[in-house]
Amino acid sequence: MWALDAADVRAAFKDCRSLTGSLVKQLRKRGWTTDDTIAAAYQQIIAEHGPPEWPGGAGTTEPAGLVPAAPFVAWLDERKDSVGSYRALADRTGLNPDRISQWLRGKQTGRIRRATVDRALASFDDGSTFTDIYGGGR
DSSP: OTTTTGGGHHHHOSSHHHHHHHHHHHHHHTTOOSHHHHHHHHHHHHHHHOSOOOTTSTTOOGGGSEEEHHHHHHHHHHHHHHHOSHHHHHHHHTOOHHHHHHHHTTSSOSEEEHHHHHHHHHHHOSSOOHHHHHOTTO
């Protein structure tokens, strides 16, 4: 929900942790404390209201999961030169400096969580967006 900003949750909650806490509280309040009771409640909701429609259309799951790391690493590399060090970049992005070092030295490649990219962009606050880095097709 957080990664997709489903139902505009980012306007209502400070971060993903507060959203998760609220969801857990609501589940417990309704007596849904096990996987079985949660699954049964979900099936009842589906039966009454139909399956949920996710933002971005059917089958759009990438924003909630992993994206290629290379475009984000290139973005980090450009910012590292302007701030001067891994530590300074970590302070601006909220990322771990050791992880930044690994990415920029090519030791960590593959995929990265979309939420990590979004969080770093918001923290760095230079106006860069996910679409700027990954293009409009994501």
